Amino acid sequence: MPTAALDLKEAILQLKKERNAVILAHNYQTGDIQDLADYVGDSLGLAYKAKETDADVICFCGVHFMAETAKIVNPSKTVVLPDRDAGCSLEESCPGPELEAFLEANKEKNYYVIAYINCSAHVKALCDVICTSGNAVRIVEQAPADRPILFVPDANLGAWVMQQTGRKMDLWQGSCYVHVEFTRDSINQIKAEYPDALVVAHPECTEAVRLLADEVCSTEKMVTFCKEAPVENIIVVTESGMLHRLRKEAPDKNLIAGPTDRCACADCRFMKMNTLEKLHDCLDKLEPRVELPEDLRARAEAPLLRMLEQSR
Numbered sequence: 001m002p003t004a005a006l007d008l009k010e011a012i013l014q015l016k017k018e019r020n021a022v023i024l025a026h027n028y029q030t031g032d033i034q035d036l037a038d039y040v041g042d043s044l045g046l047a048y049k050a051k052e053t054d055a056d057v058i059c060f061c062g063v064h065f066m067a068e069t070a071k072i073v074n075p076s077k078t079v080v081l082p083d084r085d086a087g088c089s090l091e092e093s094c095p096g097p098e099l100e101a102f103l104e105a106n107k108e109k110n111y112y113v114i115a116y117i118n119c120s121a122h123v124k125a126l127c128d129v130i131c132t133s134g135n136a137v138r139i140v141e142q143a144p145a146d147r148p149i150l151f152v153p154d155a156n157l158g159a160w161v162m163q164q165t166g167r168k169m170d171l172w173q174g175s176c177y178v179h180v181e182f183t184r185d186s187i188n189q190i191k192a193e194y195p196d197a198l199v200v201a202h203p204e205c206t207e208a209v210r211l212l213a214d215e216v217c218s219t220e221k222m223v224t225f226c227k228e229a230p231v232e233n234i235i236v237v238t239e240s241g242m243l244h245r246l247r248k249e250a251p252d253k254n255l256i257a258g259p260t261d262r263c264a265c266a267d268c269r270f271m272k273m274n275t276l277e278k279l280h281d282c283l284d285k286l287e288p289r290v291e292l293p294e295d296l297r298a299r300a301e302a303p304l305l306r307m308l309e310q311s312r
């Protein structure tokens with residue numbers, strides 16, 4: 001490895017110590033960031049870790065809504081992220097003022113609002129409970145039976161949860177721009193090459209793709225699935241960063257990146273905004289920092305805490 005890269009890693013670890021920081025990284029981060037992190041996981045695992053940490057600084061390598069969630073559940077900590085512009089197409093698809101206007105216009109329905117964690121603090125504050133892909137089925141099963149459910153913002157995850165639970169929900173029409181790129185044709189082409197391969201897909205994929213999958217699950221559950229699968233070849237239909245974690249944890253498996261029609265490997269441009277250099281700088285300057293007005297934070301915290309309680 002070039003000395004400059006080694007120096008940078010050492011400098012990051014040194015700063016981490018000086019700041020008493022914990023580095024939390026999502027499964028879609030680049031391999032070099034994952035390898036430096038104290039914990040790598042899915043949105044649910046990361047939310048628990050953020051809440052439980054006793055470090056002074058949470059350095060969140062993921063996208064903005066994830067770092068914001070860390071600040072909401074653990075407000076006394078300094079929360080920084082390498083790139084403030086690391087957004088999410090799902091978050092963008094459901095602006096807070098639009099949801100607020102929709103709920104006002106549909107007041108008589110008395111919706112029980114469930115928000116996928118991929119949304120802003122404003123949207124969280126308007127909801128009854130939050131869910132992640134790892135606990136969405138459990139959360140929907142615990143929703144009051146006598147109220148209609150509005151599920152925001154991911155229509156694909158929502159449709160999958162409806163199929164799993166048999167519970168009807170009204171779905172906000174948001175989507176993840178990465179996961180909707182996978183197609184049946186592109187996956188079938190790989191299956192033709194590896195006829196015995198199993199397919200694991202994220203629930204943000206379209207129904208056509210989910211129907212081809214042997215398992216539909218969160219990124220964390222993909223690790224268990226790949227470790228335990230009774231076959232060597234597994235087609236992994238999610239963002240490319242996942243392959244790094246899977247190859248480390250299931251080294252005996254041939255893990256094949258699910259291709260889209262346009263490229264062999266799907267990168268989330270937001271997740272990939274983070275680099276080792278930016279990670280170093282944010283630990284050095286403790287910027288960019290996540291800050292939230294206290295009333296908004298407190299309103300967004302209630303449905304997140306409900307989620308954490310309901311998914312234990």
Ligand code: 13P
Nearest residue numbers: 042043044132133218219
């Ligand atoms: P997970 O919670 O399954 O890691 O999903 C997060 C995400 O952003 C998927 O695109």
Ligand code: SF4
Nearest residue numbers: 088089090176178268
């Ligand atoms: Fe958002 Fe999709 Fe990127 Fe996940 S992969 S952070 S849902 S844009």
